[in-house]
Amino acid sequence: MESTSTPERILRGIALTLVILFFMFPIFWIFMMSFQTNETILQIPPSLSFTPTLSNYMALITGKLTTAAGTLDIAFMGNLGNSVFLSTASVAVSLLLGVPAAYAFARHKFRGSEDIAFTLLSFRFAPPLLVLLPLTQYFQWLGLSDTYIGLIWVYQLICLPLILWIVRGYFEDISADVEYAYRIAGHSWFATFRKIALPLAGPGIAAAGLLAFIFAWNNFVFALVLASASKQPVTVGALAFVTSSGIQYGQIAAAIVLSIAPTLALALYAQRYLVEGLSLGAVKG
Known part of the structure; x- marks a missing residue:
């Protein structure tokens, strides 16, 4: 029995290692690119042997992007701050509205409750392009175009349905007795x-808030159309690295590293809440 289980464990370990390498290699390659110049990145064949440089990160921090056509002003750090503010504020508002609503849907059944809940969920599935034109017109009429309040309001289309449905399931798993x-x-x-x-639903609420934060952080279309450069998040601000003189791959790689750092740190910090949230249903009743 021992001789058959040992090869099985070895094969399982090899398969797990290959899966991890497959998914982590792009992140590792982008991290390496962030310390290279464009000339090193574009050389053929690519090589792991290079002289690292911090010029890409310095360009992002100082806001000065040097290209063949000259020096360009970029606002990446401002865009990064916008992403933190917009994602945090939208998740906070969504939790404030969504958690009581999820509890009401879980504990108090009334006529049309499922229809209302499904209608709210449908907002999450609707393509962004479907609502962009009416939203643009309404925002111009209400004076919310190019404002943080308008963007946070729009981000509710992403965060609120997600939090409502996830937290509702956690409340339903808690014994009402x-x-x-x-x-x-x-x-x-x-x-x-x-x-x-x-x-009792704390771990589930934390997990839902983390997922909503990631979805809000990754949003691109709404901020691209409804906000100017001074209020756009990092996902839109990365377009500044595609210039008339070429694509700045090193700065793009450094921007990716900096932009995923907050969500990665938040996911690592909230990992225990995710585990507790996933095991919440095991103690039902």
Whole structure:
């Protein structure tokens, strides 16, 4: 039995290593590109032997991009700050609105509740191009074009349905008997929601908030059309590296590294909440 299990473990380890290398190699290659010049990146055949340089990161931090046509001003760090602000604010608003709504849908069934929930979810599935034209017209009429408030409002189309449906499932996995016992003791509905339901669904809420943050961070189309360069996130700001004199691959690679760093750090920090959230249904009842 031992002789058959050992080769199986070896093969499983080899397969797992190959899968990890397959998915991590593009990230490793982009990381290496961020320390190379355009001449080194475009040489054929490519080589892992090169003299590293920090010029790509310095160009992003200082906002001065040197090309064959001269020096260009870029606002990458400003775009990075916009991404942090827009994603954080939109997720905070979505959690404030979505978590109580998810609890209501999970605990209080009423006529048309499923239709309302599905309608909210359909906003997440709708193609962005389908709503861009009416949104542009409404924003111009309401004076929300090229404003942070307008972008945060639009980002609710991404975050709110996701949080609503994910957190609703976590609330449904929690036994309602615990809440009923707390209510019988004389506590109000809001106290039950705040002291019982929220702590029990905390890991699920954290996981939903993390996923919503990643989706908001990666948004491109809405910010491209509805905001100017001063308020656009990093996903749109990366277009500045495609210049008339060529594509600045080194700066693009450095921008990718800097732009994925916040979401990667957040995912590593919230990893334990993700694990707890996935195992929440195991203790149901």
